[in-house]
Amino acid sequence: MSDGRKVVDVVAAVIWQDGRYLGVRRPEGKPMAGAYEFPGGKIESGETPQMALTRELREELGITPTAIAFFREKAHSYEHLSVQLHFFHVRAFAGEPLPLEGQDMEWLTPQEGRLRPFLEADRDIVDALALEES
Template sequence: MKCAPKIVTVVAAVIWRDGKYLGVKRPQGKPMAGLYEFPGGKVEPDESVRAALVRELREELDITPTSIAFFQEKEHSYAHISVHLHFFHVRAFEGELSPREGQEMEWLTPEEGKDRPFLEADQDIVAQLAVTGSEVIQ
């Protein structure tokens, strides 16, 4: 009997600057290396999704978001894991972006994002942003 993969709660940030959002390439050594994603990560036990987002952005990018707006949530299943994702728009942050896990980063126009290989779970978000652009955060 095959067991269903564990469901992990995850946060992800669509970080905006000058009409572009930040795409982060997963570094070598991580599952799905080389694919783009929105920065974020797993929510710890007894941690709110908002607190997890702040913590993850500090750990990954050395920034502290100062303007956070909930965007949407969704579930996605990979062969090895199922995720319950909480997406947020981040319109402002303190600190200088620094890829603390060796990941490559790129500011993308919503149209350019469609041409990057994003994780499966993020692809419909990328497609939605290509239609609505930064208008969704106004």
């Protein structure tokens, strides 16, 4: 079922370290600047979701995921486009995350994540992570 909006396939990583996950704040000049999101991005033609996740995390953060596990998939519609999101847990990675695209980053406990302004498409994931922890 299509409502005429472009549908974009996207991957997103819940990257864990010491019981916290990485929240990334969209930089000025990007759509929805200032909102938090999980690192990731568009799946390019010919890529599997895992390939896209690995590429995006290298480009955005300079890390290589070494333990990727599928978490969940969902669709979300914004005013200008619809996204099909593929969420993965990343529990191990090589390298140290760096803000290579000018974004702010913060390691958040699952409860702290609920206090940040995450993108609308990510809010139920943030809530699910907090509920799993409690």
